[in-house]
Amino acid sequence: MINYFKALLASSDQPHSLGYRLRNKRFVDFENLLNKHFAKNEKITILDVGGTAYFWEDKELFKSGRLSITLLNLTIEENLPKGMKSVSGDATHMPEFDEDSFDLVFSNSVIEHLYTWENQVKMAHECMRVGKFFFIQTPNKYFPVEAHYVLPFVQFLPKSWTFTVLTKTKLSRGMRWTTRDAQQYLDEIRLLSLSEMKDLFPGSVIYLEKFSGLNKSLTAHNL
Numbered sequence: 001m002i003n004y005f006k007a008l009l010a011s012s013d014q015p016h017s018l019g020y021r022l023r024n025k026r027f028v029d030f031e032n033l034l035n036k037h038f039a040k041n042e043k044i045t046i047l048d049v050g051g052t053a054y055f056w057e058d059k060e061l062f063k064s065g066r067l068s069i070t071l072l073n074l075t076i077e078e079n080l081p082k083g084m085k086s087v088s089g090d091a092t093h094m095p096e097f098d099e100d101s102f103d104l105v106f107s108n109s110v111i112e113h114l115y116t117w118e119n120q121v122k123m124a125h126e127c128m129r130v131g132k133f134f135f136i137q138t139p140n141k142y143f144p145v146e147a148h149y150v151l152p153f154v155q156f157l158p159k160s161w162t163f164t165v166l167t168k169t170k171l172s173r174g175m176r177w178t179t180r181d182a183q184q185y186l187d188e189i190r191l192l193s194l195s196e197m198k199d200l201f202p203g204s205v206i207y208l209e210k211f212s213g214l215n216k217s218l219t220a221h222n223l
Contacts, residue, residue: 046068048069050091073086074088105135135220
């Protein structure tokens, strides 16, 4: 039973986790939106800001050959499948891409990792500039369980308290965090509210991902 709950609360790249299941449900909705705006056999160019190959390579949409994906991250991924390439770059400043360079800019749980509101504004602006469409997801600040630590309400506690919980106990995902990892996350994460997402992406639709009737994550899009 303990192992079951540890697996359920694991990070979203783990197939048995709750995050993985919710992410796959979100992707189905994303695919349905794409199909409304692009012809069935039309090639779609996508910039995935902060993306990784594993997110896409098992998706039937990618296997169909319709997508040409550019992964933008801090480091370059090697040995990518056909239809995917990797570039090193900055989510807040993309001078290498012209306006409307991509059919769509996609990002999953990245914009909350930019340290400051100013950086989040810059990323939002760049995503809307380089893509004709965008689909930008982030955890909801006001969901009771903080998504990165899987702990209730810690986003509202002093960071020093959260640091102690992460490094001195195994309450977060059943493990004790290293001091380096805990401090890095506490420094970089700035969760966003619904009103802030609306401010970042004016005129967009906000897709609300529900869990137990509450808004677990927020996705701004213009599809």
